[in-house]
Amino acid sequence: MGAAKQIKLEMKGISIEFPGVKALNQVDFNTMTGTSQALIGANGAGKSTLMKVLSGAYGHYTGEIYIDNEPVSIRNPKDAKDLGIQIVYQEVDTALVPYLTVGENIMLDYTVNDMSSKQIVSWGHIHKRSKDILDKMNVKVSSRKLVSELTLAEKQMVLIARAISKTCRFLIFDEPTAPLSHSETEELFRIVRALKQENVGVIFISHRLPELFEICDDITVMRDGEFVLKESIRDITQNQVVEYMLGRKLGDQFPKIDIRKGETVFETRNFGDGEKIHDIHIHVKKGEVIGIAGLVGAGKTELCKALFGMVKANTGDVILHGKKLRLRSPNEAVKQGIALVPEERRKEGILVSESVTANITAVNLKKFSILNTFLSFKKEKEAAREIIRNLGIKTPSENTRVQNLSGGNQQKVAIGKWLITDAEVYIFDEPTKGVDVGAKKDIFELIFQLAKRGKCIIYASCELSEMMGITDRMYVLYDGMIAKELQTSKTNEEEILFYSTGGK
Incomplete structure (x- = not known):
């Protein structure tokens, strides 16, 4: 039998x-089944928009789409799915139904479309089919578990499982590895290679160049809503890709600023929530950037949320300027001078349907009020x-709705709103997730400027290169506990990974 x-x-x-x-302005794009292609560009370049056109999310475009040299009309998601085009979106919580089970989410298209003319849903079939797909993906999650109980990485795997639950010719991934651990990313790549063997065309939107160079055959670069070039991965370097993306040379990613550290301002003793994090002892000096390193699931996000009063801590103390704090809610944390830029920005970090102005001023409305009664829109x-x-x-x-901005610019809004509060402690949880190299540099510069002003910075990330480039010290989390405290200048990525994986 031939190929x-x-x-x-x-x-x-x-x-x-x-x-x-x-x-988008007169963009051309082409790919083939049985291949994997990277689609890359700085935030706002138009890559996600182009793929939303292809997947039917945006129907008001001009231009033409051909499959096998035949013109096709894609004006809604059903058109795309009928043509065998599926997409896995970056923002998992907007694509899943939290109060349904894993199996029901995976087979959602089946229950909504295929069962619409029938009176009885075969739940047994739904769970058996979804379990078969999860087993094929090597994902150890029960099909009967509620999606609301899953971790971010597990939710991403459920979305991928839904995408391959129906036969598809082209599968689009929008930042698929952002919430995944190293082992989960390897598992995803195994699935991608298997899909290519089955003659599926895979399109990857990502900012993680090393991964793209590992898994993709070709790369298309966009800039400012326009096509820049298409090249074979074999014939281009990562540095060249960055230069095409930005239209200039990148230079050094991490600013070199010598910041004098002051006395200890913020610390935790014996801190924990009784579930995900235990016995956390950390301290941060004035003008210091400390890292919270660890793999996905280590407890970084839970620690950040607990320090911000989003999760109730039941053991230990949080101390600011020698005073014990009672952080029973984010509101109390803000009043005490603690700010959090959360990992899931669309769900927790921004008001997507509000304007840029409303988002930036939301956490400090008092500053813009007249006689504590009326808001000054001018201010x-x-x-x-x-x-x-x-x-x-x-x-x-400033009146544009945040939902119309690119992912990286949404992240800048999520960070920007805290700059007018003049907080004491800034907590960043995976702030560069889904952000291009140019925007990353802007974020790093901003963090160093905050440190220069004497602020305490807590930077949580599983990106080891960022840990090495931006922190003064770091605490490595493993299984919800601190495995090791490391001086950044005296360690390396191998040692961080060693303690991240449970090394003693």
């Missing part, structure tokens, strides 16, 4: 506009414009 015939997908002259924004807009200018947020205006 399956390869099918070509072409997008020609694709343009699309949103209020005040021309997101709000001035403050928003200053943050937009200082952080380089790409937005048509």
